[in-house]
Amino acid sequence: MTMRLPISLSLICLATVALAHGPTPQKIDQSITIPAPPEAVWKVAGEFGGIARWHPDVAKAEASGGNVEGTTRTVTLKGGGTLVEGLDEWLGDGRTYSYRMSDPDLKALPVSSYSATLTVTPDGTGSRVSWIGRFYRGDTGNEPPDGLSDEAGRTAMNRYFADGLKGLKATVEGRATP
DSSP states (O other), X not given: OTTHHHHHHHHHHHHHHHHOOOOXXXXXXXXXXXXXXXXXXXXXXXXXXXXXXXOTTEEEEXXXXXXXXXXXXXXXXTTSOEEEEEEEEEETTTTEEEXXXXXXXXXXXXXXXXXEEEEEXXXXXXXXXXXXXXXXXXXXXXXXXXXXXXHHHHHHHHHHHHHHHHHHHHHHTTOOOO
């Protein structure tokens, strides 16, 4: 009988550990082809603090430090909320930069953290712009509410990236953003 108690307790502990998993990292990968040379696209997209010029969801963006690692930008969204992001890496020759969110604002995006990379590469006679992001849902507990779940995070991040890429294409092509 004394052997059953430790075995039972062990099984209960293992079951509890198996059920107590946290959030899993999510990934989104968006891209668009723009019929313009990479240098022309990079001229628009490559300035870390210049996102308000081409992203239709952004009301304003303020940055200090230019395109230098460690620069912070504050992005105010038209729909409400603010994203504070720090530049991790900016490679002008490679036409790419990587950044991460500093402080979550669940009204802006229902995610607790994210990192992203924007890259412009040649694609035939035009350019391909890739925007890849990794993030965790807004509520990192075991049972998040619908608005802060993995699905809510994926939906919001996919929409934000897709809107941005469409706006970038429209800006480069000289059209008003949608």
